[in-house]
Each structure stands twice: as C-alpha cells, then as structure tokens.
Amino acid sequence: MNYHPFVIPFTVGALFLFGVVFYKFYAWIAALDRKQKFMVKQNIFSFKTIRAIGEIFREALVHHNIYKKNPVLGYMHMSLAFGWFLLIVVGKIKASLYAGTFFEPPWLGIFFNFFAVDGHAFSYGEMLTFTMDFLLLIILSGLALAIIKRVKSSLLGMRKTTKHSRFDRIALSSLWFIFPLRLMAESTTASLHGNGGFLTNSVGHLIPSAIAPYAELPLWWAYSISLFVFFVALPYSRYMHIPTEVVLILLRNWGADTGEQLSGYTDIQLNSCSRCGICIDACQLNFAAGISDVQSVYFVRDARYKTLSDEVVNNCLMCGRCSNECPVGLELTLVRQQFRNKQEIPGKFYYEYTEPVESKAGVDVIYYAGCMTHLTPSIIISMKKIFEAAGVNYWFMDEDKGVCCGRPLRQQGFIQQSKNLVIKNSRIINSARAKLLVTSCPICYKSFREEYNLNLPVMHHTEYIEGLLADGRITLNASNVTVVYHDPCELGRGANIYEQPRNILRNFSLIESDYEKENSLCCGGSLSDAILDLRLQLKIRDHALGELTKDKPEVLVTACPLCKKSFVHGNKARVMDIAEIVAGNLKVIARKKQSVRKEELQLV
Amino acid sequence: MNKADVVVIGGGPAGIEAAYNLARDNHKVVLVEKEKEIFGHMQTAYTLFPNFQDASEIRSSLLQKTKHGNITLYNNSEVTQVSRENDFWRVQTINGLDFIAPAVLLASGFKTFDARYKEELGYGIYKGVITSVEFEEMLKVGKIQTANGEKPRRIAFLNCVGSRDEKVGNHYCSRVCCINAVKLSIEAKKQLPEVEAYCFYMDIRMSGQFYEELYRKSQEDFDVNYIRGRISEVAPTIDNRLQVKCEDTLSQTPLKMTVDLLVLMIGIEASEGTARIGEQVGVNGEYNFSKSISLHTADNKTKHQGFFLAGTCKRPLTVPETMADARAAALEIDLYLKSLSQ
Ligand SMILES: Cc1cc2nc3c(=O)[nH]c(=O)nc-3n(C[C@H](O)[C@H](O)[C@H](O)COP(=O)(O)OP(=O)(O)OC[C@H]3O[C@@H](n4cnc5c(N)ncnc54)[C@H](O)[C@@H]3O)c2cc1C
Ligand code: SF4
Ligand code: SF4
Ligand code: SF4
Numbered sequence: 001m002n003y004h005p006f007v008i009p010f011t012v013g014a015l016f017l018f019g020v021v022f023y024k025f026y027a028w029i030a031a032l033d034r035k036q037k038f039m040v041k042q043n044i045f046s047f048k049t050i051r052a053i054g055e056i057f058r059e060a061l062v063h064h065n066i067y068k069k070n071p072v073l074g075y076m077h078m079s080l081a082f083g084w085f086l087l088i089v090v091g092k093i094k095a096s097l098y099a100g101t102f103f104e105p106p107w108l109g110i111f112f113n114f115f116a117v118d119g120h121a122f123s124y125g126e127m128l129t130f131t132m133d134f135l136l137l138i139i140l141s142g143l144a145l146a147i148i149k150r151v152k153s154s155l156l157g158m159r160k161t162t163k164h165s166r167f168d169r170i171a172l173s174s175l176w177f178i179f180p181l182r183l184m185a186e187s188t189t190a191s192l193h194g195n196g197g198f199l200t201n202s203v204g205h206l207i208p209s210a211i212a213p214y215a216e217l218p219l220w221w222a223y224s225i226s227l228f229v230f231f232v233a234l235p236y237s238r239y240m241h242i243p244t245e246v247v248l249i250l251l252r253n254w255g256a257d258t259g260e261q262l263s264g265y266t267d268i269q270l271n272s273c274s275r276c277g278i279c280i281d282a283c284q285l286n287f288a289a290g291i292s293d294v295q296s297v298y299f300v301r302d303a304r305y306k307t308l309s310d311e312v313v314n315n316c317l318m319c320g321r322c323s324n325e326c327p328v329g330l331e332l333t334l335v336r337q338q339f340r341n342k343q344e345i346p347g348k349f350y351y352e353y354t355e356p357v358e359s360k361a362g363v364d365v366i367y368y369a370g371c372m373t374h375l376t377p378s379i380i381i382s383m384k385k386i387f388e389a390a391g392v393n394y395w396f397m398d399e400d401k402g403v404c405c406g407r408p409l410r411q412q413g414f415i416q417q418s419k420n421l422v423i424k425n426s427r428i429i430n431s432a433r434a435k436l437l438v439t440s441c442p443i444c445y446k447s448f449r450e451e452y453n454l455n456l457p458v459m460h461h462t463e464y465i466e467g468l469l470a471d472g473r474i475t476l477n478a479s480n481v482t483v484v485y486h487d488p489c490e491l492g493r494g495a496n497i498y499e500q501p502r503n504i505l506r507n508f509s510l511i512e513s514d515y516e517k518e519n520s521l522c523c524g525g526s527l528s529d530a531i532l533d534l535r536l537q538l539k540i541r542d543h544a545l546g547e548l549t550k551d552k553p554e555v556l557v558t559a560c561p562l563c564k565k566s567f568v569h570g571n572k573a574r575v576m577d578i579a580e581i582v583a584g585n586l587k588v589i590a591r592k593k594q595s596v597r598k599e600e601l602q603l604v
Numbered sequence: 605m606n607k608a609d610v611v612v613i614g615g616g617p618a619g620i621e622a623a624y625n626l627a628r629d630n631h632k633v634v635l636v637e638k639e640k641e642i643f644g645h646m647q648t649a650y651t652l653f654p655n656f657q658d659a660s661e662i663r664s665s666l667l668q669k670t671k672h673g674n675i676t677l678y679n680n681s682e683v684t685q686v687s688r689e690n691d692f693w694r695v696q697t698i699n700g701l702d703f704i705a706p707a708v709l710l711a712s713g714f715k716t717f718d719a720r721y722k723e724e725l726g727y728g729i730y731k732g733v734i735t736s737v738e739f740e741e742m743l744k745v746g747k748i749q750t751a752n753g754e755k756p757r758r759i760a761f762l763n764c765v766g767s768r769d770e771k772v773g774n775h776y777c778s779r780v781c782c783i784n785a786v787k788l789s790i791e792a793k794k795q796l797p798e799v800e801a802y803c804f805y806m807d808i809r810m811s812g813q814f815y816e817e818l819y820r821k822s823q824e825d826f827d828v829n830y831i832r833g834r835i836s837e838v839a840p841t842i843d844n845r846l847q848v849k850c851e852d853t854l855s856q857t858p859l860k861m862t863v864d865l866l867v868l869m870i871g872i873e874a875s876e877g878t879a880r881i882g883e884q885v886g887v888n889g890e891y892n893f894s895k896s897i898s899l900h901t902a903d904n905k906t907k908h909q910g911f912f913l914a915g916t917c918k919r920p921l922t923v924p925e926t927m928a929d930a931r932a933a934a935l936e937i938d939l940y941l942k943s944l945s946q
Contacts, residue, residue: 374837375724399839534770569721569772 002099002115006217007107010224013231014106020235021243024271028247031264036256043254052253060245061085065327069278072145077276079142081242087135094128110227113186113200114220117193133197136186139179147176165305168275171237174229181226185219188212238301244271245328258334260415266338269330270304273297279322279332284522288543289536291315296322296332303339311531313339317540318411318528320493324518340413351420354403359431365394366434366456368448370441371404372561379440379561382583383461389586390473394438397428405439407447411528422451430455438464440579442491442560443527449495460491461579462559466500469507475587476507483508483581484553486544486567487520488560501559501578508555508581513548521547523558525566538570545570557581608634608676608705610937611695613683613881616644617923618915618930619711620666625934627674631941634703635675636695638682638877642670644713648737650744652923653780653787654814662923683712686881693910706944707910707937710887710894711930712877714916717766717774717870725765725868726838732846732865733838736761736784739867743791748799748865752844756864758800759792760848761785762835767871768806774891778871779920782809785869786822793826801828802861804835804850812922833859838866872920885911893919904933912937 032040043049058064061082067074091109096102098116108115112132183203190196191204191212207215234240248268256265279296286292294315302308316336323332367387373379387394406421429437429452437458439445445460452458459467468474485505491497498517502510515521524540548556549572556573558564567575576584612623615637623635641647643666649659670677681697686708688694693708719727719735726733731751734742742748750756763785767778782805789801808830810816822828833850841847845862852859874882874892882888882895887906889895894917896903904912914933915926 374839377726377729377839378723381729538773565723565771568723571721 002105002108004111004114004220006221006224007105007111008224009221009228010107010110010231013228017231017234021240024235024240025243025247028264028267031267032251032256033259033261033263033265035259036251036263036265039255040251048253048255049250052250055249055253056246059249059328060242063327065329066276066278069325069327073149073276073278076142076145076149077274079138080146083135083139083142087132087139090128090131090135094125094132097124097128098122111220111224113189113195114216117189117195129195129197133199136179136183137199140183143176143179165237165301167233167237171230171233171239174226174233175239177226178223178230181219181223185216185223188216188219192216238273238275240271241274241328244268245274248272248328252329258331258338260338261341262338266335267304269335270300272328273300273304273330274328275301276327278325278327282321282325284319284321284524284540284543285315285317285532285536288524288540289532290539291536296326296330296336299336299339300330300332303335308339314529314531316529317489317522317524317526317532319489319522319526321519321522324493337411337413340411341415342413351403351417351424354421354424355401356424357397357401357403357428359428360395360397361432363393363395363432364435365392366429366432366437367394367396368398368402368405368429368437368439368444369396370398370439370444370561371402372443372565373440374398376561376564376577379564379577379579382577382579383438383440385583385586386461386465386468386474386579389588390468395432395434397432403428405441405444405447406451407443408527410447410451412530418451422447426452426454436464440561440577442488442494442497443562446490446494460495460497460559462491462497462501462504465579465582466503469504474582476582476585477587479507479585480509481555481581482511482553483555483557484511484513484548484551485516485578486513486523486548486556486558486563487517488558488563489520489522489526491559492520493518497559501557504578504582505557507585511551511553513550515544515547523560523563523566525562527562541566541570545572549573555581605694605702605704606634608632608703609941610634610707610709611636611693611703611705612709612711613686613695614638614644614711614713614877614915614917615642615670615677615679616711616713616915616926617646617662617666618713618917618926618933619644619709620669621927621930622709622711622914622934622937623675624669624672625931626937627672629934629938631674631938633675634695634705635670635677636681636683636697636701636703637677637679638698640680642666642677642679646923648741648744650740651787651791653783654812654818656787656791683877683881686884688908691910707912707940709912709914709933709937710878710881710885710917711914711933712881712917713875714872714878714920715875717772717873719765719868719870721772722765722769722868724837725762725835725866726846727868730838730840730846732863733868734865735868735870736781736788737870739788739792739865743788743795746795748792748796750864754864755796756799758802758861758863759789759865759867760835760861760863761789761801761803761867761869762848763803763805763869764834765868765870766873774871774873776891776920777809779809779811780922781869781871783812783815783818785867786810786815786819786828788867789828790818790822790826793828801826802863803828803830804833804848805830806832806834831859835866872916874917878917882917887911887913893917902936904929904936910940912940 063074063077066077095104095109095112186200187203188207190200191207196204275297280286283295294312299312302312318333320333369380403421403424406418410418437456438461440461448458483505485501521544524537556575557578559578564575564577609631610626610633612619612635615635623633626633643663646662652659681699681701684698685696692704695703766772767774785803792801810819831852832854833852835848835850837849839847841862845864846866847862849860879892887894894913896913897905897907912933914930
C-alpha cells in the first residue's frame with residue numbers, strides 16, 4: 001500500500017488549490033467584456049493558441065524575459081518555476097513506471113522515496129533518481145538566491161525589492177521550507193534504505209544513524225504540511241501569478257486588450273504580477289525623486305487586494321517605462337487608467353459650452369496645434385514656415401480658438417467630459433473633408449489616433465516633416481550642429497514613433513544619449529500626474545536633463561511642447577522642437593507665395 | 605598684487621554708497637565694476653518710484669561720490685575669483701587685476717529674469733512683447749512705440765513674470781515690480797494721454813511708504829485699469845497686434861484682449877556674479893542670493909571674517925533700502941578694520 005496518513009495535508013491542500021484556482025478562472029473569464037469574449041471565440045482554435053503555448057513555456061516556466069533583463073534574477077525564477085515543474089513531471093513518470101500504471105495515487109510522485117524504499121527496481125530507475133536529485137539541487141540553488149534577494153537585493157543587481165503582504169509572507173516562508181524539508185526527508189530515508197541519488201545519499205550519510213529512524217516520519221510530515229500551507233496560501237498570495245500568467249498569455253495571444261472599463265481581463269492582469277519589482281527600478285519617481293511606494297507593483301497589489309489609495313492611483317507620470325520593462329507584459333498604464341476613471345459627476349464640467357469652430361472646406365491638410373503648443377508659439381511659427389515652404393494648402397484649425405483634444409481630461413479619469421470634447425472636435429474635423437490631419441502635440445496625436453473616429457489619417461509633425469523631406473517638398477541646409485534627441489513618452493513608447501525624428505535629424509550631427517527610444521526618460525512635465533510635488537517634478541526633470549546633455553550637445557531636440565517647456569526651464573542646454581530646428585534650416589526655394597500671413601512669420 | 609583696505613565688488617548703488625562712506629572714514633577703497641559704466645541697474649532707469657525722482661539726479665550723485673580721493677574705480681573689470689589667503693582676501697578680475705585686502709564687500713546685485721523662459725508670453729518671438737526695462741528705456745527717450753514705429757493704442761503690463769512662479773522655480777516675490785508697474789503706467793499716461801493702460805496682476809503688493817496712494821492715484825487721475833488674472837497665452841492678430849488671453853479671476857470669466865504693447869514686469873534674480881562669488885566663498889543661500897549671518901542683527905556680515913554683503917545680492921530691495929543697507933555695511937567694515945589695527 002502506497003499510503004500513509006502524512007500524505008493527507010498535501011492532498012487536501014492540492015484539492016483546495018485546484019478548486020480555488022478554477023473558481024477564480026471561471027469568474028474572471030465570465031467577467032470579460034464583450035469584445036474580449038469575441039476575440040477569444042474568434043481565435044481559440046487558431047495558430048495563435050500554439051504560439052501562446054510556446055510563450056507559456058518561455059515566460060511562465062523559463063522566464064526568458066526576466067533572464068534577458070537580469071540573468072541572475074532570471075535564473076532564480078527559472079530554477080524555481082521550471083525546476084519544480086520538471087520535478088513534478090519526472091516524479092510523475094517515475095511513479096507511474098514504478099507503480100506500473102498511469103493512474104497511481106497523485107501523492108506517490110511527490111513522496112516517492114518514502115514509499116519506494118526498494119531502490120531503483122524498475123526501468124530507468126537509476127537515471128530518474130539522478131535526474132530528480134539534480135533538479136532538487138537546481139531548485140535549492142534558486143532558493144538560495146531568493147533568500148539572498150530578500151536579505152540584500154542589491155547583490156542581485158536590483159536597487160529595490162518589493163514589500164510583502166501577510167499571505168505573501170506565509171506562502172514565501174512555506175516555500176522556503178518545502179525544498180530543504182524534501183531534501184532532508186529524502187536524505188533520511190536514503191540513509192535508512194540507500195534509495196537516494198547522488199545528492200540525497202550523500203546528505204543521508206551525514207545523518208547519524210541513531211537519529212534517522214526517529215527523524216524520518218516527522219520530516220515527511222513536515223514536508224507534506226509545508227506543501228499544504230503553500231497550496232492554501234497560494235491563491236491569496238503573489239504566487240497566484242504562476243497559474244494566472246498562463247491564462248493571461250492565452251488571452252493576450254487571442255487578441256484581448258485592456259479596454260476602457262474594468263473587466264475580468266483587468267483581474268487577470270492584476271493577478272499575473274509576480275512582484276518581481278523590476279518596475280520599481282524602471283520608475284523615475286523612484287530613482288530620480290525618491291518615491292518608492294506608488295510604483296506599478298504596489299498599484300497592482302493594492303488594486304488586487306482592493307486597498308488602493310488615491311495617492312497610489314494618481315501619483316504616476318503614466319510615462320510607460322514600467323510597462324515597457326515588465327517581464328509579464330502587463331499593460332500597466334492602461335490598467336491604472338481604468339482605476340482613474342471617475343463616475344459621472346454632476347455639475348457644469350462637461351464642456352457643452354465650448355464654442356464651435358467653423359469648419360473650413362477645400363483644404364488638403366488640417367493643422368491642429370493643440371493647447372500645449374499654444375504655450376510654445378515658436379513651434380506654431382515654425383510649422384507655418386514649413387507648410388508655406390512646402391506649398392501646402394492647409395487650415396490652422398485651432399488658431400484663434402479651439403477645443404482641447406480631451407486626452408488630459410481622460411488621463412485624469414474624466415471620461416465623459418473628455419468624450420464631449422472628442423465629439424465636438426470630430427464634427428469639425430470630419431466635416432472639413434480634408435486629406436490629412438497634422439498635430440504638433442503627441443498627446444493630441446495619441447488622442448486622435450485612439451479616441452477618435454476620423455475620416456482622414458492623422459500624423460504628428462515629426463512624421464509629416466519626414467514625409468515632406470523624403471518627397472523633396474522641403475530641403476534642409478547642411479548643418480553640423482550637434483543635437484541629441486529626446487523621445488517624448490506619448491510619441492515614443494506611446495505611439496512607436498522612433499525612426500521618423502531620427503531620420504529628420506540625420507541632417508544634423510546627431511549624438512546618442514544613454515536613454516534612447518523605449519528607454520527614454522520622462523521630462524517630468526507629464527500632465528498625467530496632478531499630485532506630484534513640484535520640487536520632485538523638477539528633480540525628475542533635472543535628472544533627465546543631466547543625462548541627455550551629458551555629452552554637451554549644442555541643441556536638445558524634442559517633439560512635444562510639454563517636454564520643451566519642462567526642459568527650457570531647466571536651463572542646461574538650448575532646447576528646440578524638431579519643427580523649429582527644421583524651420584530654422586530650410587533651404588529657401590523660390591515658390592509662389594501661399595496665403596500665409598507674412599507678419600506672423602517675423603521672427604525677432 | 606595691489607593692496608587696499610577694502611575691495612568693493614560691484615559699482616551699483618550699493619557698491620558706490622558703501623565705497624563712499626568707507627572712503628570718508630579714511631579707508632583705501634578699490635571699487636571694481638564689471639561693465640563699462642557704473643550705476644548697475646540705475647543705468648537704465650528713467651524715474652524712480654515712489655516720488656518720480658529723475659534717475660539722472662541719482663546717477664550724478666552717485667558719480668560724484670566715486671570721485672572721492674580714497675576710491676580707485678576700475679571699470680570693465682569683472683571679478684572672477686575671490687579666495688582667502690592667510691588673513692587676507694584675494695580678489696582677481698577677468699582683465700588680470702589682482703587685489704589683496706583685509707575686507708571685501710560683495711555688492712554684485714541682481715539680474716532680471718530672462719522672459720524667454722516663459723515662451724507662452726511671446727518674448728523674443730513677437731516684437732510687441734517687451735520687458736519693463738526696455739519700456740523704461742522707451743520712456744527715457746520719450747518714444748513709446750510699437751515695432752512698426754506707431755503709437756500704441758493700448759498697453760498691457762503683466763506682473764510677476766519670473767516671480768512667484770513655481771514653473772520657473774522662483775517662488776519668491778520680487779517686491780519692486782508691482783509698484784514699478786504703477787510707476788510705468790503713470791509715466792506712459794503722462795507721455796501718451798490717449799493710451800489705454802491695463803495692468804494684469806495676481807495681487808497688488810503696495811507695502812512701501814506712499815505706494816498705496818500712488819496706486820489709487822493711477823486709477824483716479826490716470827485711468828489705469830487693473831485686472832486680476834495672469835496672462836496665459838499671447839498670439840498675434842491679423843492686423844499685427846497682440847491678443848492676450850487670461851482668466852479674469854474676479855469676475856471668473858475668460859478674457860481676450862488685443863493690445864499693441866505687452867510689458868512684462870520681470871522679476872529679480874541673483875546676478876551671475878552674485879551666484880558665482882557666493883559659491884566660491886560659500887555664502888550662497890536660497891535661489892543663489894547671498895546669505896548674511898543674521899537677518900536681524902548682523903545682516904551685512906557673513907560666516908567668514910572680513911567678507912561683507914550689501915544690497916540686492918542678498919534679496920530684492922528698492923534703491924532707498926539698498927542705500928541704507930550699504931551705509932550699514934560701511935559701518936560694519938569700518939569697525940572691523942579698526943578692530944584689526946588695534
Ligand atoms: C525694472 C526695475 C525697475 C526698478 N525701479 C526702481 C525704482 O523706480 N525705485 C527704486 O527704488 N528701485 C527700483 N528698482 C530696484 C533697484 O534697481 C535696485 O534697488 C538697485 O539697483 C540695487 O542696487 P545694487 O547695487 O544692489 O545692485 P545692481 O544695481 O544690480 O548693481 C550691481 C552692480 O554690480 C556689478 N557686478 C555684478 N557682478 C560683478 C562682478 N562679478 N564683478 C564686478 N562687478 C559686478 C554689476 O555690473 C552692477 O553694476 C528697480 C528694479 C527693477 C528690476
Ligand atoms: S508589474 Fe510587472 S515588473 Fe512590476 S512587479 Fe509586477 S511583474 Fe514585475
Ligand atoms: S508609468 Fe512611469 S511613473 Fe508611472 S509607475 Fe510606471 S514608470 Fe513609474
Ligand atoms: S512685487 Fe508684485 S509683481 Fe513683483 S513679484 Fe511681487 S507680487 Fe509679483
């Protein structure tokens with residue numbers, strides 16, 4: 001009989017775990033929104049599922065992404081996750097071979113050495129025992145790293161590690177015990193029966209033979225109980241990420257997206273965070289402003305346990321640096337946005353009163369500068385110059401008065417109010433029947449692309465200017481001014497516009513900073529963080545400015561009026577929008593003057 | 605290396621007044637000024653608030669004082685290095701002058717805020733946007749005009765440019781610009797009685813003697829209008845004027861106004877010399893203004909023996925305040941030098 005009462009805690013724990021996990025999965029999937037459900041139905045029987053399984057293997061088991069970011073940390077996660085997985089699989093194979101049936105009791109693989117005291121009397125027994133010992137060794141090495149990380153995270157190349165909740169601590173402590181207890185239990189049995197492998201036999205030799213008979217059973221009991229505690233705590237601890245990530249990867253591959261409102265997919269994302277803490281290191285609020293309790297890991301944790309404070313939801317630049325680094329690929333800013341969404345509030349803040357702008361027909365291009373660009377008139381003047389030089393038939397839509405694109409309101413959670421503005425602008429833009437909408441502000445750009453339903457394509461002026469240059473509609477004088485380019489959050493990580501500005505800046509002497517493209521820093525002037533203390537905001541700016549101007553470029557070029565304004569006040573380098581540096585270097589080609597008002601182009 | 609009793613850094617009102625008082629007490633004073641001309645910010649002034657005294661009278665009085673036999677004045681001599689050598693201070697200038705003295709007085713004053721940092725106000729972009737200093741120069745030559753040489757119909761003054769502004773990092777009040785706007789608007793109305801004058805403010809700070817009276821007078825006798833609200837945006841109009849936008853925070857309505865000239869009442873910041881020398885000597889305080897040892901009881905002394913402060917290198921001050929402070933500094937230095945010779 002391969003049974004002993006000590007297997008009860010393990011078996012009960014495992015049943016409980018499966019019950020709770022499946023119940024949660026069921027509830028989340030039922031709470032997916034209509035679009036997400038539709039995507040699942042569309043794609044469940046497609047090649048995407050196979051791709052997802054590959055990704056599950058790579059990410060949920062091998063933790064390839066963490067490995068790429070930090071090899072030691074990656075090894076730690078891999079040894080624990082993949083190692084344990086293999087230990088279960090190999091244990092199962094071994095048990096089945098030993099029992100001669102595939103349907104042996106589930107605990108046999110887990111407590112195999114206790115029951116199979118007769119050594120390796122079955123096919124591949126010796127090899128399998130070796131493998132099991134080897135896997136246990138790998139797991140123990142990962143565990144050692146985990147303990148070191150707890151004690152001193154900087155040793156693993158991390159500046160910060162996460163703080164724990166109660167369930168986390170219970171799960172974590174039991175996890176620390178599981179494998180050392182397994183080693184001790186197996187070794188004790190090995191010392192009595194000689195049925196161990198290279199590791200357990202060797203450790204077994206160290207156990208005094210007088211103690212072994214008395215220690216054996218208590219150790220197996222302890223091992224089983226530690227498994228029980230871990231299984232029961234798991235669904236309420238960070239380790240819930242292990243099963244949940246599998247579901248997340250499937251849904252993501254099937255094309256589910258975060259959406260505007262909270263849904264089951266939000267819960268799945270919240271539960272998939274492994275609290276690796278990589279996002280803390282990515283966050284400028286942490287490394288430039290010294291705030292270390294609002295980062296995505298804490299936001300996700302508090303959202304999951306429903307203990308979110310306003311501070312944690314709102315103190316975020318929405319720069320997207322953390323989403324970019326998150327090894328699980330959580331859409332952290334979008335999820336945070338969902339929690340910012342405010343319910344309808346009574347009052348007059350719905351912008352019905354905004355005056356309509358008369359639409360102008362018969363133009364090719366609509367130029368929408370945006371509210372922020374109106375605070376940097378040199379960008380507007382430069383754009384007018386460029387339009388004129390290229391001979392474009394355009395209409396400056398918000399020249400005299402305009403309606404905000406709505407995104408700043410949305411980012412603060414005023415969705416309804418924001419939508420009112422979207423409707424107003426859409427009407428003006430669509431009725432012009434133009435061919436293209438150009439904007440100077442990355443915030444407006446993202447808003448037009450994602451929130452609007454327009455009858456024409458939208459371009460940020462970086463894309464537009466690049467096109468004009470490529471088509472030869474404007475040309476630039478050769479210049480060897482040294483420039484460094486700052487990717488604005490909303491244009492770079494937000495809209496993937498990386499190459500266009502660089503192509504334009506090839507006309508100058510472009511030098512690289514340490515923070516290019518996806519790794520770009522936030523200028524600190526983000527409109528998304530309405531509660532950050534100004535002094536801290538300036539710290540973020542000064543740090544970013546210091547990094548960008550390290551190699552003493554003559555001009556710091558950016559492509560966002562907000563970034564420009566932040567950096568100008570920092571007083572370190574000459575700051576220009578990309579439109580300005582282009583307008584300042586235009587090769588003047590004789591061309592019939594367009595109807596641009598001459599006096600507006602007068603630069604002092 | 606030249607020896608002196610005192611080296612005074614900066615030939616503005618503070619430096620000259622202190623040098624003169626030290627010279628009268630028989631100390632050999634070296635007065636070093638970075639610019640070709642002395643007088644500091646009095647150089648460009650037209651009249652002075654609150655009594656509209658002609659600034660040229662102040663200048664000639666100051667000039668007279670520099671002629672004292674115990675003062676040696678060096679123009680075009682920017683101080684680049686101040687260091688302690690044994691019991692003496694060594695002061696070196698950009699043009700190779702090198703002085704050694706038991707006492708140094710820092711009177712390197714202030715600089716005005718660079719309005720280009722507030723791009724939304726259009727300074728350096730639209731010609732109709734000028735600073736208070738430039739407007740004062742127009743008054744001086746009697747030619748208030750737009751970029752096209754026309755007479756302005758409407759002038760707006762905007763207070764607190766570069767002061768009380770978190771975004772540019774200056775939280776403090778510059779103290780002189782509110783009353784200066786009152787002065788400038790009255791002067792504008794005196795020269796162009798037809799012009800409309802508007803003054804945009806956050807609060808009107810009239811703390812000096814006769815200031816409040818002058819503020820009332822500007823409204824009652826000169827028809828100057830005051831609007832509570834900060835101009836947020838400036839844009840050109842079709843007929844080449846300027847449209848300013850702001851919220852009138854008293855009536856709580858957005859406001860647009862077309863003007864011909866927008867005068868920015870730029871604030872006071874520590875001058876570059878003040879910041880640099882303060883750093884070298886180690887007396888830099890908040891916002892790079894220099895820090896005395898005690899505001900109430902020893903406001904001209906620093907933590908270093910023999911290194912003294914006077915005038916606006918410490919904080920925004922008016923001319924009378926600066927001059928009084930300079931005389932107090934001279935007295936402190938006199939006592940210090942006497943204590944050394946005993
Ligand atoms: C627009 C405006 C209008 C004003 N109008 C009035 C008014 O009507 N009435 C009134 O009472 N006050 C007025 N004030 C205030 C007045 O200007 C100051 O109180 C006064 O100028 C302060 O004198 P100061 O000597 O301390 O500094 P400053 O006038 O700044 O003089 C400092 C001197 O030090 C020199 N210096 C700086 N660095 C160095 C260096 N490294 N080496 C050598 N020399 C150096 C400078 O060149 C300068 O000559 C006004 C201020 C402003 C901004
Ligand atoms: S949010 Fe992503 S990066 Fe941050 S702790 Fe969770 S898994 Fe790691
Ligand atoms: S979006 Fe930016 S500011 Fe917000 S938590 Fe992530 S890294 Fe930090
Ligand atoms: S004196 Fe008036 S204008 Fe100047 S900073 Fe103070 S409040 Fe603003």
